[in-house]
Amino acid sequence: MKNIKSNVVLRGILLAVFTLYCLSSLTCYSSPGDLGISDGQGLRLVILNYHKIGNYNDFYSVSSKQFSEQVDYLFNNGYAVISLADFRSWRQGEIELPNKVFMLTFDDGNKSDYETVYPLIKERGLKGVFFLKTKAINTEGYLNAAQIKEMSGSGLCEFGSHSVTHRNVNTLSKKILNGELIDSRNTIQSITGKDVYAFAYPNGMWDEAAMEALMENDYQFAYTVMPGMNDLKTNPLELRRIIINRGVSHKIFVAWVERDEKLYKRYYSAMFKKASRDGLSAVAKLCEEELHK
Ligand SMILES: [Zn+2]
Structure with a gap:
């Protein structure tokens, strides 16, 4: 119960920051920065996190138009799209990447992944990583197995686990968590x-126990919803993602992507206090790291 409440409060803080930020004046950014090839140190990876794209009555949905504007911004400002496999190969020193790259991720396995996102990906030459809560596959409103197979076969879409049941991993016993990690992987x-x-x-x-369980089960990457940039120093089991929802205007989108100091400081200060109070030490540690960047 405490964790459910805690989630609501964490999301509340995020929303409050968005609102405050809308009201405050913003620094304008003219990007691009150099487009050199990353030697390992210079890479800056922005990971965006979407849920539904299209006309849904849902806070965690954005319109196709908003999505396209966001992708346009990134392309126009010198970012290249990469897949998860690209990122893995780069981390292993197998390939080089441009310094400014972005990755698109979509959580839960909603049917809009196939109906809206997949056509956009094909049309615009994008790549996407889709995280499935596997219990929902083949149920109303979610992807079915044939759609997943087709998307995966295109070579443009990769699939990862979002557990079986979508429970907070920090509330599960080791045995149950292992089951979630193994069963979801097997299904996909x-x-x-x-x-x-x-x-x-x-x-x-x-939490720390979840990261250990992931390592024991050979998961190499795990994605949070803590905003920020990723580079070679980022713990691969604590990847930063910027959540895109209806509250994210274009101005705020740019501020998150370009790491507006004021916005990040405000967000992470509030989140640090909250996580410390709730005894979420892994979250608090990440907040501290971000505050000292
Ligand atoms: Zn989810």
């Missing part, structure tokens, strides 16, 4: 025939 792999090595924390919650 049986549909796509491809390896699953990435996880997105349900509701953005995690």
Whole structure:
């Protein structure tokens, strides 16, 4: 119960920051920055997190138009889109990447992934990473196995685990958590025939025990919903993602992507206090790291 409440409060803080930020004046950014090839140190990876795209009556949905504007901004400002496999190969020193890159991620496995996102991905030459809560596959409002198979077969869409039941991983016993990690992976792999090595924390919650369980089960990457940039120093089990929802105007989108100091400081100060109070030490530690960047 405490964790459910805690989620609501965490989301509340995020919304409050958005609102405050809308009201305050913003620094304008003219980007691009150099487009050199990353030697490992210079790479700056922005990961965006979407849920539904299209006309839905849902706070965690954005219109196709907003999505396209956001992608346009990134392309126009010198960012290149990469897949998770690209990021993994880069981390292993197998390939080089431009310094400014972005990754698109979509959580939960909503049917809009197939109906709206997949056509946009094909049309615009994008790549996407989709995190499935596997219990929902083949149920109303969610992707079915045939759609997942088709998207995966296109080579443009990768699939990761978002657990089986979408419970907060920090509330589960080790045995149950292991089951969530193993069963969700098996389900996805049986549909796509491809390896699953990435996880997105349900509701953005995690702790040290969850990271250990992920490592023990050979997951190489895990995605939070803490905003920020990713580079070679980022813990691969604590990847930063910027959540895009209806509250994110274009101005705020740019401020998150370009790491507006005032916005980040405000967000992470509030989040640090909250996480410390709730004994969420992994979250508090990440907040501290971000505050000292
Ligand atoms: Zn989710």
